[in-house]
Amino acid sequence: MATPEERIVPTDLRNEMSRSYLEYAMSVIVGRALPDARDGLKPVHRRILYAMHELGLTADRPFRKCARVVGEVLGKYHPHGDTAVYDALVRMAQDFSMRSPLINGHGNFGSIDNDPPAAMRYTECRLQSLSSDSLLQDIESETVDFADNFDGSQQEPVVLPSRLPQLLLNGSSGIAVGMATNIPPHNPGELIDAVIALIHTPEISTAELMELVPGPDFPTGGQILGRSGIRDAYMTGRGSVTMRGVANIETIEQRGRPDREAIIITELPYQTNKAGMIERIAEMVNERRLDGISDIRDESDRDGMRIVIELKRDAYPRVVLNNLYKQTPLQNNFGVNMLSLVNGEPQLLGLKPMLEVFLDFRIETITRRTQYELRKAQERDHILQGYLIALANLDAVIALIRAAADTPSAKQELMDIYGLSELQADAILQMQLRRLTALEADKIQQEHEELVARIEDLEDILARRERILEIIVTELGELKAKHDDPRRTVIELDEGELTDISLIANEQVAILVTDQGYIKRMPVASFEAQSRATRGKAGAKMREDDAVQHFITCYTHDHVLFFSDRGVTYSLRAYQVPEGSRVARGVPIVQMLPIPKEEVITSVLAVREFTDEDYLVMLTRGGYVKKTALSAFSNIRTNGLIAISLEDGDHLRWVRLARTTDSLLIGSRQGMTIHFKADDDQLRPLGRPTRGVRAMNLRDGDELISMDILPSQVVEAVIQATAAGQASDSDDEDDASGGENGPWVLVITASGLGKRVPVSKFRLQNRAGMGLMAIKFRKEDDALAALLVVNEGDELMLITHRGIIIRQRIGDISIQSRPATGVRLQRLDGDDAIAAVAVVPPTLQDAEDAEDSEVNDDETGAVVEAE
Template sequence: MAEERGNERNGTPNGEGRIEPIALHQEMQRSYLEYAMSVIVGRALPDARDGLKPVQRRILYAMHELGLTPDRPYRKCARVVGDVLGKYHPHGDQAVYDALVRLVQTFASRHPLLDGHGNFGSVDDDPPAAMRYTETRLAPIANEAMLDEIANDTVDFAPNFDGSQQEPTVLPAQLPFLLLNGCTGIAVGMATNIPPHNLGEVVDALIALIRKPDLTDEKLLALVPGPDFPTGGEVLLGSGVRDTYLVGRGSIPMRGVAHIEEVQPGKGRHRRSAVVITELPYQLSKAGWIEKLAEQVNDGKIGGIADIRDESDRDGMRVVVELRRDASAETVLGELQRRTALQSNFGAILLALVNGQPVQLSLRRMLEEFLAYRELTLVRRTRHALQRCEDRLEVVEGLIKALDALPQVIAMITAAADAASARASLQVHLDLSERQADAVLAMPLRRLTGLEQESLRKESEELRQERTRLRHLLEDRGSLLEAMVAEFKALRKRFATPRRTRLVEGGDDLVAQRAAAIRPNAELQRQQAYEALATDSRLVIQADGAVKVVSPQVLGRLHLDEPVDLGDHPAPGQVMVPVARQPQVLAFTADGRVALLRWEFAGQQPGLLERFLPDSLDGATVVQVMPLPEGGESGGLSLGLLSSDGRFKRLPLEEFQELSGRAATVLKLKEGVVLQRVVLCREGEDLVVGSSTGRMLRLPLQDSQVPLMGRTAQGPVLMRLLPEERVVGAACVEAGGSVLLASSGGVVKRLSLDGLRRCQRGDLGQIGVRFSRRGDTLVDLCDGAASVVGVLVGESRSGRLVPGNLDLQDPNGAGLELSLRPGEAVRRLIPLLA
């Protein structure tokens, strides 16, 4: 045996056929896709038909099998969880119990599918009691509208995880519970967040679609105007709700319900005004909201509040925000809505599984998918009922036929040697089927009474009528749809409740007012600062971070756009643009974030970059500033982001033209990696990347080499770095152009693009500059077409040169050597963007 194992290790024929070589990246792709699909289909996303995730479906079916109907006593949740784990869902018990708890919580589901007894948590985010203490059973709506038809061959069953049981692949839901209760789930690369809705409104929409399939979107939205949260609150109607229902994704503004009243703080004290909150937005923790409000009051962000009390009890929610005597109640209420989660957004994503595939659904598509499923279950239920009816009718007709020839039947039975002979004799002489003959042989003597015979004939007539009715339903779709409508109306009458969430018109205006109030007059002040500038002024940003707006006369005295030898000059300018068209200037930080520079305020108070950036970028290192091209010039343009690990990613310019006042992350970086350079890329040009060893990589700007990507991507590796080698910069160069190179030892070289061969991503490239001194390295490169390029040396010395004045050289050229002082080194090149 040991010898066989040794042979296997040595790769001898004993192991042939058992070890299959496979590329690591292929195996990783396959395994990850299998895992992703398993999470998407088997765990995180609901089915569009019954609105349930697999664990929820298994809980309901296990409880149905246990007989936990609403008229039976409660049963311990631990028993239910044990059944679900052992029979259908081989995962953690806490995961199953968490799903069960959510099905019970009246503040999480608009129509809870389970009825609980015990502590199942609260709106204060209190955890539920352990499963050994809580009890549950099916709620009436789940028993009647979800599981009532499961024994009527309405759904398919499949083997469970070990093949010992059968479980339904979907439950025969009679209502679209995906809309009624909503759903939240996070899968791999996708998520769903569906708000709950009012049963009466959804049923009305279903009936309207049955009666008129081409119902307009406007009429459909009038029937389902907005979500109906179990915790009440208000929904602000506007584009967010409309986008959610028409596209399947949108941001729905919602807010709590509050009013102002006079309260008595205590005996002997004067009455004071108070803001009383009686309803909070959906999924907002009351205790968490009170805690955050108290922090903002203590930090002085919200004024006028003397005390906060939670007076909630079993009769409802009541949070009292007591005000100071000099405070305005309306002002404080407005501050609460603007600065706290009392007004927030519900990010709706109507994503569900359709035929096993995740699909983003509009309201109409979601209702149509359910109606198609409901029609299918009705057809299957009717076929099942028809089969049972025909089977029973066959038996009854056989019994009647036997009763009509009773003496002959008795004679045949008594003459028969055994039951099989009697069955055969009955089939031959009375023309009975095998089922009928068995029924005659099993007929009790009481059937011979006149009353029983009349009862059989009456049953036969009723069965014929029922068979005719069922066949009519199967043959006439209109009748089937009318039966569906009648069932919907009965369910609406049984389970519909009044709307809890109030709908407020003009939501877009209210949201805009809140957005404007979050940053009081910031945009207005910025616009006013811009209008105060002289139209012929220029924005100047220097290499040391100084931002100023100067007149043409002052700019002329600075000579920032003229060449100058190395010396103790002011820091070279890196941006110099006219202010006439209010340019947008971006600031990129080393950690991959970008923000708009509020440079308009530099007209009155010049200062360093940090003063004109959002507060969230405090302490961040700005690696580059760049003015965006004007709107008419943005076609075919993109921004390329080069990181220190040799990765390069392109983003469409449109991603940067709609930035708000906040910083945005445009590049996800690993630990120890920083953003090195930002390059304006033009279609049809070439990208040149350089490393500290003088190695240059030239690639065409094509999607195959440097594809356009999203904000969260890292980008592909363009240049694989050698030990101790680092990326120094990149430039986008047009055909026939040049690149300006600078080494730490003071060598400046204008390298012809034609001297570099085009490479593929990940190639070694070629040496673009040869160093004559030991220890010299390439420190920077830029486009050789720049009008003026600053050379930064040491901490305070700089110079400016015109690349066009330098000789165009091939990779073997020596370049121009600057006269540096002992100990000095070139730090970087700064092309002037004008």
């Protein structure tokens, strides 16, 4: 016997550690953590399902104790802890964990509140019909390979003959050594359609498959925001999918108490613990990290989930809901990592490669099943042929058997005389006497003929690939008819994706912002043109202490820039502004933008593209003006971007889009205007955090109320008119010559009077001058409300402080000189006054047709004038 010293084998520590760790890592990767791409199962799940199949626990059989199943799996196939097996069994029975549960559980199998399941000695289980139909069907037909179990006493399947892409259907998650997998569940009907499409069109692209499989379909429903993460996952195998619960804002009626607004949550993101989420919300409310919540309770029952979050009276529901999305698990991400085993090796697969792996496996399964059925049919027909030979020589065969000394000699004589095989001779000797009747003989002949046809059909299937694909399509159709169900998860548009914008009609809309911070969007088409001097229609349901502050027209694809009095700019797409009817008040703008309470929106501007040729011209109430490149505002952060530096007590008031060849027209409340160029001599470009220069010299008690931009061609016309002596400071009211074809300066007073004045009547001056008179007021208490540049074909939309809107054609307004008093544009009630004026440019198609004749892109956003 060797001594202990002789049994010591010297080895290099580095090599031993490397080899041992590699063996351990591969054991975990292949034997525990990663699913097989063919049937989508890990070994523990596969062993549980196969053990239940062997126990006969099908969907039409009685339930059996889970402890019995766990014991079967442990004793025969899975030499690990019983907790691991039972946990895997429980998860396959949870309808909130599996998109299509594989096990039918009876008893307490846990809940979405993370309650633990009952002990295995109490719960019962059996297979779902889906498991028998799609995973275990044909397993006895030699469709898959079997291998020895851990002690060699049993055989277990290496993979199950899955008829559905189970890996995508129910997903999978697992952490191996140095790698992990996280695959989301999908809708069964969509997956079946995708596989059928791949069969019919093998060269189909992933983008085309995404039309059939738009994204994951989680068992708990919820929403998915955007498609970019889904696209990345399906293209590359990795991506991040943003999940969001379903929440609605409702008004709860309370007896004896005022009605309260409440947020009702009916669906949660996948794998979100409901009780844990409620507890976290309560903690954040107590710690004052969430404002506006007065009570939270869980009203879920057997009919569905219902979490009620009651709000305080002064809370904005949309703001609270946005904070819940941002700070709680009501919105979280699912990191997709579609890693699985292909031929025993871990591979990262996109959508199409994963379906191709499944389809190849399904073709192999059908082929092996057909070969098995062919062999069985041939073996049976071989026996039947022996029967037919015996029946054809019945008397001689009976005499031979009776004369034989024993069974071996009779078998040998049958083989020698009639050329039978050993199997056929044994079958004849074991044949019962009743099979010798004429009726039984006919049955044998009929069965033989049927088997011959069956063998020919099976051989044809093996010879032609298209026959195998037809079988796969037929079986998939049967599964879809039996197990398909509607999609549960809704894929919502992500506001920042261009692909989603292309799905939104680019129509002309009006955006309205009130003094108290309410905003809404309305189609311009909902306001028909009216004649001059009418009262108009309601454009917003206004409170007595509220008034319209800003009013613009644009297109739904445009960027809408909001500028606050403190010089900060925020951005939204026009289609992101909630649409409302003419009589709707709108939604608080603080629900759309993170505007501090002390800030007020003072200017709204629509921008189609952030080009290098365009500039933003900003004018403050204190009279400072500056020009900054529009490209500096192309990436506005969520919390805003500084647009201008202000002196103490000053406020940003007007912002317009211009080019260096354009000019500025600025008006004051007392009816004075100044017109100067926007070139670098008069207004050099400055960066964002700068103050600007003086724009206009005002009289005592006067203040700025308006700014608009004149395009370069108009500027040239004014220069030529000035040189020819046409532009003057004349007070002659009839002097309105030279302005029949536009453009014009539209002058509107607060009392509803207005006129068009040829731009040639406003000569160019140097910046910081006193300016020229734009209108003569009929009443001493009247004031200038709007000063806009308009063109032929434009339409006008006026809105009063009370929310009355009228739409008019520019051509209906008379052309007058600067000192003229104007004509009545809108009849006003009582102390109502014009609050804002917007120009509606021609439709988008008309603008495109006339693109060559346009000299300025400023018509994408209409001018806003309001006090």
